[in-house]
Amino acid sequence: MSALIAAWARDLARGARFAVGGGREGWTRTLLTAVGVGLGVMLLLGAASVPHLMESHQARREARLIDANTEQGTRPGAGTLLYTDRDTVFRGAGVHGVLLRPDGPSPVRPPGVRTLPRPGEMVVSPALRELLAAPEGALLRERLGRTVVGTIAAPGLVGPGELTYYAGDDTLTAAARVPRISHFGGELPTSPMNPRLTVIVIVAGVVLLMPVAVFIATAVRFGGERRDRRLAALRLVGADSRMTRRMAAGEALCGALGGLVLGAGLFLLARRFSGRITLWDVNAFPSDVVPDPALAALLALAVPLCAVVVTLVALRGVTVEPLGVVRHRTPRRRRVWWRLPLPVLGAVVLLLPRRAGPHPAEARADPYLLAGGALLVLFGITVLLPWLVEAVVARLRGGGPVPWQLAVRRLQLSSGSAARAVSGITVAVAGAIALQMLFAAVQDDFTTVTGQNTSRAQLTAAVPARGATTHRKVLDAFRATRGVRGVTAVLYSTVSRAGGPAVGSVTPLTVGDCRSLRELARLGPCRNGDVFVVRDGSGAVGDGTLARTARPGGKVLLHGGPDTPHPKRRARLWTVPEKARTVTSRTGPAGTVVFGIFATPSAVPVPDLAAPVAEATLTLDPRVPDAAEYARNTAARLDPTADVRTLRNTERDQDFATVRTGLLVASTATLALIAASMLVSTLEQLRERRRMLSVLVAFGTRRGQLGWSVLWQTAVPVALGLALAVVGGCGLGLTLLRLVGESSPAWSVIWPMAGAGAALVVLVTLLSLPALWRLMRPDGLRTE
Template structure:
């Protein structure tokens, strides 16, 4: 039976060959996407493992006394917004542990650098970067210690006395536990969270691909059903029919799996450059385990067989099922209930946010899931409602015919575009939420004072505050430095931590102002604070500190804030402050801190964009296959219509409306539901109103829909070739 099924599939003429090619293409896309997701999960794990050694100070003391201790200090520095990992070490014996990637510990006045940082040091003026690092370069950090090809890392040798004064910690082992499995690690990726996100991406991509496979399987379904029904009538069993239909899909699926493997390895170098985790991967990080390959090689053909079986299940039930064709029952309005219930649940929690994290997850995730399920269930009913409106308002024959056909079988019209629901809904929710969050609490504008000024803080736990004569006088002479401001510590236990006179605030002009009649303002230590979340104006009014201006200079210094007009001046000032005050946290801008905190959200937005950009063309291909299959099945009726005088362009309008209307309707409903869900979530969780997405979102949607419509339009010339008079005469 398998041999007969292969012969029937491969020797079935041009129609069978086209069907096999389309199924192979669909499977290849699915395999490529699935392999990319699995390899991405492996790459996240590999990259995270190479972050492990940077968490060495987190490791508990080793019980092994054979290793000599060493001083260890790690801090984060920045250059043009890019994070630099700075590790400073000093051996306390010949058997001190050595970090990966270097042959030995650097001595005082020596350092190792990553290739990317080494290139920066060679191309950047020393006053902006190189002068921060004492000593000279003696080697390059090897790949085993680099999370990414673009990682900026440096390992600096110091004396024991220097590191003890800088607050370093003694360690006797190098951390080798991945940050995902480490309690208290502060450098690395949440590998479990990223794996979960990538799994959602894989599901969102595979859903339209499986629909594509099912649609391709139904190509020329009418003729195949008639053939299978004839086999049933002459004695073929349902099991034999299932084998015949499954063999065709399995053969195409295996070929598609091989093509998909080839596509993955061909595009792997390019995929590795995409910074899913904030930094690109090494190409070899995108690796596949034997289990991954077996899972895909076996799972995808099985999925294709199931899709084939579901597409042709009617013939397997009864040999007369093909001839007993009636208009399907119209979908009922109850399908809208889950959609309305999901929206109502999210709306209920506006002003009633659950107190616990688990309660919030349960409330919001269940609401999103209900809406998504509701969209899929309500799709046929919405398609039917739209089709009836189209038919009721039709003023031309094409609109009337298309509307009637869609309303008679809305399930078939919705089936081809249902894969868009997941992609557009997920993308709309992610885009709306992330855009609003970043606008309210993300990276400030590059021209705002939060991005152009940097601050060096001196907290009480860091030791004695510096005196005024310790602040480098050269800061004010750097070209491009607009102001150098000293903020003093506020003795009041509550309110803002800093003090500055109102006269100084007025002179600076860009850091806000005082209340009327006040002499001293209570300010944030960096003169920005929470204002970074809303820097649309420089007229922020600080609270009155309630003390005399003459008392300010008597308080310890809390920070030095330098405002600049150029990136060069910004980095020179940072270098000068690092060298003057090498203890604790290095100076940085609020913009850099906020950009780092928003980085993961931006990564999720990239993944959401990938889902949308990949799903829209796939949905277009599904529609194109559906159109081609529908034309093949209806060529005789269309031929008869042409013989009665209907023009070819009218028939093309009918076909275009039958496909374009569901596509645009589903896109509009999914995007609208996504933005509504995002708005309700933001109001409930953060009390933010939804902000309009950036123009890039609309351009991506429009571009994806344009590609999909172009794919559909490419099938319309087929109508003229298959609806000639000879078709009506011969069929």
């Protein structure tokens, strides 16, 4: 046993020495292998950092969390303060804001804030400071309207690109129902992820990491033909077949170890710049991008082991003799009998009976079976590709133009290397098709129809009323705002039945001009001074309260209701006019149904309303790019606490949106890796053919014909790989749809994925053309 270990160690070391000291050919092959493996290792280290990244994000969010429920009843003290959230949106990006007013001399401070800002001041995140200082941030600078006096440190931010601020505001009062807190920090509510999202996340992990593993396995086989000829020379000087295999494994091991080091270096470099890189609105502090130690250790062991195993398996089909390599003859045909059952077995594993329970089938799916089944399907597609390429090119005719003849003959002689070059993109496209089919099938379950009508309005702005003229000020201000094409505004308040119990007698009161009220009810004829009793259109909401309170000729309290904010003022009686007509409501642009008493301004004493809120509904001019930003600035000028909301026809579930964003980020990184790895693989193949290309040029073959032949050598395997990806991806997608109980596949998602894969291959091929022209020079005939 010890002798065997010593032999392995000796031959592995000798192979490593050949890898780094075997002349330009040796170290060039080792460098290409290290680059290929390093790219994969970098992405795998990034994937291993996801758990720590998510934990860090959650810890940062919880550190600044304000839990108003636990702070109920907090009395003013030296360390307490009043706060209110004041979030806004600027050109599609969310800006998180908090207004603060200390109660005493030593108030609590949010994480990352050294000194609380005074009224008229604010502390901002570095990204927000940069935006406010730039010319494109002028509108936001005008909206916030405060002086920047400090910067929020990293402990108070989820990510370096987050836009957030804390501002001092002396207008906050407890009487206005502003919460009071004594500390920052809490626990985010947790709930189990939707079972269908669990399926998507598990399958996505396999789909995104499988191409990386495929390329690492491909990278360790770079330069295989030249290596085998070098091994034949070693056989000539006395090495036996076992020694040559071990030395070949040593060469691959050296390249893999170099790839580990290079990948770790690339990861550390990318980690350093992670705060400056934003993908799909996601970025992270470098300190948060830390691989899980167990996963990193597993990666450090798996990559070298993979290199050795792949090399030994590849050499099983090659006979290295002292006089040459048998590979130059026609190789044995690849067998399909063991390849085809793999994807079928994967589909069977995916559909195995689940754990018993009362929940839907996808809620009981075993994650290990799910990952294993998807892995088998994608691995089956990978091993089917070489057989498919060999079977097709063996039947191609050699006639036709010279480039086609050269390409066909080259593919017939070595179809394996051509298949390996496109195996990564084949697996990626197949997995992407399956994921997109799954996403398209379940997205309706995570999309809610809001009832809002964006054809009638695009924004709403709620402004606390400060006096009798607020309604008119709101209308005039928004009508004068650039980019606002139409405005309606009403005042919302409440009244209660005079002489009756508060509970069950409160009725909404809506005050506005006839045009504004018509957006909320079917009024019929209307003029200033009219009053209406508005019933819910379905007759199911508010009818009992209306019958008791909103009766024509009945008296109501304008300061009525259990939550009236005017305890020191005596409630004023108001009589609902006898001639008030009863009408039905209609759904407003914001998707709300308002009932109760509708009154025009001259019919009701506006100064005596209970805590009125003016709500404007805005129609924007699509020809003005920043119309929404001008409207938000107007709302901020009217009142800093104004709440502006964008109307949407539909809303996405937050968990679904988070998973979708994460997949977009991960798929972008994987796609970039695939492009880089394919370029490295293409350059390696061209380097292998350098002498052949130079010989053909020396014998008079035109360079254009050689260029087209190389393009055909890429196009044929790519076409076959994409066809296999479409079939395999559809099969996996249909299996996953059955798993989650869906039966309507969206076939339209197939072609964008296949088109993206083809475009990526074309791009990589074009990038490799300069290297191709350089390799056709006569000096390619030189040898060592």
